[in-house]
Amino acid sequence: MSEHADDAREDDYDYVPGGRRRKGRGAKGCIAVLLALAVLAGGFYFGLTKGVGWVADQFQGPEDYPGPGTGKVEFTVNEGDLTAEIGRNLKAAGVTASVQAFLDACQDECSGIQVGDYELQKEMKAADAKEVLVDPGNLIGFPTVTIPEGLRLTEIVSTLAKNTDFPEAAWNKALESGKIGLPDYAEGNAxxxxxxxxxxxxxxxxxxxxxxMMVDRWREAADAAGLEDKAAELGHTPAELMIIAxxxxxxxxxxxxxxxxxxxYNRLDGPGDxxxxxxxxxxxxxxxxxxGLSPGSTELTPDQLAEDTPYNTRLNAGLPPTPIEAPGDDAIAAAANPEDGDWxxxxxxDLSTGETKFYEDYDGFLEGRDEYKAYCETSDRC
Structure with a gap:
């Protein structure tokens, strides 16, 4: 082996105390170091630019659509919805891009938003959506049907058929569907x-x-009157209270x-007779x-009063088998909360004013009946 060859081998190693030699990095080691430095520098640059972008995002405001929007969205503001809830519903419906954009558009100006339905668009600018909602003139109006108190089921069906595109047969089929939410104690009879x-x-x-929807509204009235709890206190069933109502x-x-x-109640539950x-x-x-006679049309004849049906409350003691018409809030509340008295x-x-007098015994009733007859002699209401 030549002297130069020995020198070359010596150059490849560093001296290590203890007699061992460590191989030098040489040119390849330097390249690796340079590559590592380059990667670190690149990572620092990427991190710096990414961080700057993130910080910038924090000051650009919430996501918002540029508007004006497309298509049509029927949007409902529900009873009790706060501004944040309206914002969440707008985002869920695809009207606005973010809840915060709507909140920023609102500030103190959205407290007057009214419950109801509005026509909006997809991808609206939050400020534009707010302008639609704060204007009551933008509430959508729908056709309405009014059901007066005291109508029988057949009359309600007739009224609904006259004021909608569905015939009576369709309403009767719906009544028989078992899908309108009647309580169990109604036994399928609406x-x-x-x-x-x-x-x-x-x-x-x-x-x-x-x-x-109509049954749901009945349930609200029943719950407000405490129908089921009051029925238990009065010793009757909720179904019986609805008949009384x-x-x-x-x-x-x-x-x-x-x-x-x-x-x-006194006649049903009073002591003795x-x-x-x-x-x-x-x-x-x-x-x-x-x-099956029209309610309140004329006084019943003796023959009609004598006809024995389950609803003849002169011949049969107790309640008739079902309600006889649709009671309103006041009647349901009265059935659940009768006034104290021995009448x-x-x-x-007086049929024109509705003045009604109450009596504790039959003699009092006879006096009232005479007063009614005297009224009828001078009135065409009888």
Whole structure:
């Protein structure tokens, strides 16, 4: 081996104390170091630019569409919705790009947004969506159907058919569907459970949906009156209270309703036969219902009063088998909260004003009946 060869081998190693030699990095080692430095420098640059971008994003404001938007979106503001909830619903509907953009557009100007339906667009600028919502003039109006208090089920079906595109057959089919949300104790009979009110009929709403909406409104009234709890306190079922509510609706008005309710309970549950009624209610509106006669049209004849149907409350003690018409809020509340009193009779002595007098015994009732007859001699209301 030559001397130069030995020198070359020596150059490849560094001296290490202890007699060992460590191989030098040489040219290849230098290249690796340079590559590592380049990677570090590149990473630093990437991190720096990325970080600057992130910081910049924090000061650019929330995501928002440029607008003006496309298509149509029917948007609903629900009862109790706060501004943040409206913002979330707008984003979910694809109207606005972010909740925060809507909140920033609102600030203190959205407190007057009214409950209802509005026509918006997809991908609107948040400020533009806010301008639509704060203007009550942009509320969408839908056709309405008004169901007055005291209508029978057949009359309600007729009213719905006359004011919508669906015939009576479609409404009756929906009633038989079992899908309108009636309580179990209604036993599938909607009489008395389609609440009298004004309802919006929105595009695409079919009979089942409309009837379910009416039952939902009845449930609100029942819950407000505490119907089920009060039924237990009074010793009756919720179904019986609904029958009583329908009788109260047929017989009374205003402040008289809780008194009429008490008369019914006294006749049903009073001690012995204190009132001399033998547990019968004597409500002619129920008799007319059982005969299929129009309510309140004329006084019933002796033959009609003598006809024995399950709804003849002169012949049969206790309640009729079902409600006889649709009670409103006041009648349901009166059935659940009868006024305290010992009355067993009442007579409406003036049909024009609705003045009604209450009596504890039959002799008092006879006095009221005479007063009513005297009124009829001078009035064409009888």
């Amino acid at each position: 009489e008395g459970y389609l609440f009298p009110a004004t309802y919006e009929i929105k595009p695409g709403m079919k009979p089942v949906k409309v009837l379910a 329908s009788l109260v609706q047929a017989e009374g008005r205003g402040s008289d309703m809780p008194k009429i309710s008490r008369v019914i 204190k009132g001399g009624t033998n547990g019968t209610l004597g409500i002619d509106a129920a008799i007319a219902y059982g005969l 067993y009779y009442y007579v409406t002595v």
